[in-house]
Amino acid sequence: MLNLLLSRLATAIPSIVGVVVVTFMLTRLLPGDPAAYFAGLAASPQAIAEIRTKLGLDKSLPEQFVAYVGDLLQGNLGNSLSTGQPVVTEIATRLPASAELTLFALIVAVGIAIPLGVLAAVKQGTWVDHLCRIVTTAGVSLPVFFTGLLLAYVFYYLLQWAPAPTGRLDIFLSPPPDITGFYLIDSLLSGNLETFWSALRQLALPAISMAIFSLAPLARMTRGSMLAVLGSDFIRTARASGLSPRTVVFTYAFRNAVLPVITTLGMVFSFLLGANVLVETVFAWPGIGLYAVNALITSDYAPVQGFVLTMAVLYVTLNLTIDFVYGLVDPRVRLES
């Protein structure tokens, strides 16, 4: 198992190196002159040149790259031009917002998709099955930013059930003490139910937008996988042995059927990492997606690089976790490596 993870980690190294090179090149090729932007509109050409020197932008690309990698190795992602703060700190403070949103969305999606898929397969052809088909079809055809805008329009603008899409908390409330960085958990830990309720209300719409988006592939895969497993020989053996329907469906069928669902979950998670950017923009959610968008608009290299690198690391970690969980469930993977 450990070997398996180490070998997967080794195969991830080239991708990380690739990402480092690509982020470097990409940000240099993007339109806009950060020195000019940083110096301001009224700056003289000399002032701009000075700033360019200070930022190291006057050096040749290879020199800039070496400096960049050197900084990276020391855990230095540079400073944001617009705020002057270290990118590492800014990303670290914003990551929990994105993580809370993504994980919450994923939990909601899994909590609905898996029971729905299992029921649809067990009760094939009944209304649950039809519901599952509707959900999976609808979820695939709606892009996530559209769902987000639609939800905000209906539940905030028309019905006024949801709070204004302006971040993680009601503006009159102060954030809970920073324990995990997740407002839902921190507010509960500090026993502040009002904050909890507000955080939940703010989280609801963006999380549901993302959950709807993840629901379809998860439910579809669960249903398909359950159907395939329920029709397999060993399920017939289990039934022929008189095992109770619960044991047959859960202990025998579901545990086997969950394997491809785990893989899909990994894919959905990585889609969600990307979808974050859109959803955070729609709901003014102060996560790393919104941070990256703002930086991109102002040609602020360092945060964009920092964002892409963070995503790459998250992506690799995610895949390792998926491999690990897969190995836990499937002895064939665990023992044959």
Added chain:
Amino acid sequence: MTAIPALAVEDLSVEFRTRSGVVKVLEHVGFSVDKGETVALVGESGSGKSVTAFAVMGILDAAGKVTSGRAMFGGSDLLALSERDLAEQRGRELSMIFQNPRTALNPIRRVGRQIADVLVRHGGATRNDAPQAAIAMLKKVRIPDPERRAEAYPFELSGGMCQRIMIAIALACRPALLIADEPTTGLDVTTQAVIMDLIGELAGESGMATIFITHDLALAAEYCDRIVVMHAGHIVEAAPGRALFDHARHPYSAKLLAATPGETVSLEALASIPGGLPDLRRPDLPPCRYSGRCERRTEACDQPLPQRIVGDHHVVACWNPL
């Protein structure tokens, strides 16, 4: 000798709903197995042997439906029992083992656990002593080093070992009837014999009735008291093994035997019978489903088939038996 039937199947008909219409897979199937007796169900592939077994066990696919018949077992009709009551009997009173032991076992559950599951379900052991009871079962099916093998997953074991595990699962609760559906197909010849001997021995020990499904007449003759011949969802002949080999009365049985070089009948030999199975979706199926392949066919054959008793325990469904 007083024979007490363990299972008596009467007038069993099964249909499958398919895309291309209703298929009458079984029609008026009837046979019985006495306590301690071993009966072979033989016929070429697709003749309905497995469907017969699944119908009796109540594990037909959702598309399959029993349209008539009874299966009397221990005083009750298995076909009339609720799924709940039938599930109580399955694995405890009547068990089944399958072809392809490797896929018939749960790939991600330790084999010891799979045996224990059945024991716990039917009260053969408590949760605490189920692991020990499972190991005892492994010992009984002569698996070497049973303590260690109980911890194995099916993919770590050979086909023969997996079939022994299947037997252990099926016999864990000492059932009164075992249905073995081609238990040795796909195993090498030596393992085949070992598995057959094992089943025979364990059945003999407990006076269990056994239905042995096979397309191998030689195996059937070697291990079974009686042979029931199936063709296209009909039972065409039932006879004691010796009687069938001495004088098969149904043209199909005769062809099967003629295709038998000495004592070894193979799948290929069965396939050498002229023509194929009729298309069971046809609405105008003749009463005798063998008539399309039969050399003895006469006008009488268009009448509903008779059940002719032609000897001791010897019945044939044919108008012009040999």
